[in-house]
Amino acid sequence: MVPLSYYLVLGGILFACGVTGFLIKRNIITIFMSIELMLNGVNLSFVAFAAQWKALSGQVFVFFVMVVAAAEAAVGLAIIIAVYRTRETLNVDRVNLLKL
């Protein structure tokens, strides 16, 4: 059986990739995907723990996360399309109207 720590390391790597992507990428869609990556890194550790301890609550949480992520993707993509229509760019540094 694959030890728990392998899953956790993989989840950590995924999460770190997501954070890095979030921080260094300028394209909104890439940032969006980085967020998904972080969520999935967390999801992986959830299910790993659930399998380890034979408990269901971790897997239930993963479903919740996936549902929320799907809803978020629907709303987020709609916003992105709206932003692109008004500003004709997907560069987050240019989307700074609310900044003083």
Added chain:
Amino acid sequence: MTPNLHLWLIPVLPLIGAAINGLLGRRFSRQTLTAVALTFCGAAFAMALWIAARFSALNLPHVEMLASWIRAGDFQADFAFYLDQLSLIMLLVVTGVGFVIHVYSVGYMWEEGGYYRFFSYLNLFMFFMLTLVLANNYLLMFIGWEGVGLASYLLIGFYFLRDSAASAGKKAFIVNRMGDFGFLIALFLLIKHFGSLNFEQVFQSVQPMRPETAGAGLLTAIGLLLMVGAAGKSAQLPLYVWLPDAMEGPTPVSALIHAATMVTGGVYMVARSHTIFERAPIALTVVAIVGTLTALFAATIGICQTDIKKVLAYSTISQLGYMFMACGVGAFSMGIFHLMTHAFFKGLLFLAAGSVIHAVGGEQDMRRMGGLRTKIPWTFWTMTAATFAIAGFPPFAGFFSKDAILWQAYSSPYGSWIYWLIGVFTAFLTSFYMFRQWFLTFFGEYRGAQEHGEHSAAHSQGHGGIHESPKIMLVPLVILAVLSVCGGWIGSQRFDRFLSPVFSATAPANPATPAPESKSEASSETVFTVISVGAALLGFLLAWQLYHRRPQLPQEIAHALGSFYQAVLNKYYVDELYAALFVKPLVDGSAKLLWHGIDEDMIDATLNNSAAGAREVSDTMRHMQSGNLRSYAGWIAAGAAVVIAYMVWMGTR
């Protein structure tokens, strides 16, 4: 039973006058102001005369308790007044001369602005001066002492728009503070060791003490500190520098405060404390030496002054030196005698000088006077009386007192022939510079400008040219002239007997001091008298020779003397010396250390730097809040990383 004398009225009456004129006087006419000022001052004089008239019926010393003031534990100081022969004489001199000078001021100041202010200050001065002489404890005396200093400051700076007058007032005030410092410490010592400032209590505690002949002790310290105070108030070395500058004030002020009354406060204080001084021979010697040196020193400066009032100022310092010399050899009554005659003739000299200044339209330089004898005869004759009096010609008042001082300086148990010799030489100098002034002012040709400018128009009420002063100024001159002539006829012996209840009763019982030896023979006293009159005569002849017969000679002599003459002309550079020694280090020190060092570099810098630090820190922080979403996320990630690292580290420990 002693009748109630209402002594408290004497100082309070002028205070009421000062209050009325000072608070309401701006709206009064000059006539009302004059009436108020003269009424209250005259009432004080009348009360003094009334007390003097009942003198024989009084049980002296008379203490009048007015109100309790300070009671702290055993210490007690009250508003209480003390009348004995000494304060009676001071009372008469202060109120009498004061009243006469008030009258004179009416004429002198009539055309000046600030008339109400002037009389208010003058009455205020009378209040404080009378408090000083009537106080029954040192603390109340100190109030009067400070008060006359205040009045003096206000009146020196009366023409406060003139810069020199304002700074002369400040100078007088500050120099006097140095003296007061000594006076105050003396008072603290008295409280510490005798638990009281009351004259009677202090002197009772001091009386059984033995004279400190062996070495300096408590009484010597107190005596020396009191002398520091007296030197400040009475313009003795080394604190005399304020008095010549005080001549910036109006002339009646110079006459009243800086000649007749206030500056003699130091002499009065030393005489009042004679019980202490008699038991502190070292302090007494210091008093005598300071007095003698001051007399000589100021007289030499007086020779070269050309300002008519400055000559009189240095002459005043010199005469005060005589008074201290008398006190210093234990002849307190002679010091007071000279104080009294000096008040007459020096008051007169100043008033007459004021009359001369008035006559020539504000000119004070004697080199631009001359030949005024026939033009202002009243002023001339009264000033002549005063000049002969101060020079010490018999039978004028100054002769009796000065001769008595010189005799005591030689013959008293504390005396020495050195005091006498310097005293006689100073008498010669006094005579010389006073007659120099007399000849320069009244004889020879008139050397002033023929035309008087607008100044004379302001001063002489329309009619130009040299003119005699109005009657209201001449009457005081005549009164004081009569006193200058006759004031000494009481004789030093009788005066001494009159004051003996004050001074002799407390003489220390000291077998070590030899009784006054056979030095006091009548024949030798006559010889001394002849010598001092001879000195006066010599001064007269020299002045006559130099300033009347051969007026070019003084310049040649001055030329021959060269740098020494320059030194005397510049008052021995004492002002410059003090400026370099004390004023400049003080100003520089406070500028460098207190202003730049402490105020700017420490207090201000603390505030400014903490504000600048806060600004710099917040400037850095401000950039963190960029509004850029990803930088926030970065900070969150970094924070999370730190937390995780910490927890991992905690977990593995």
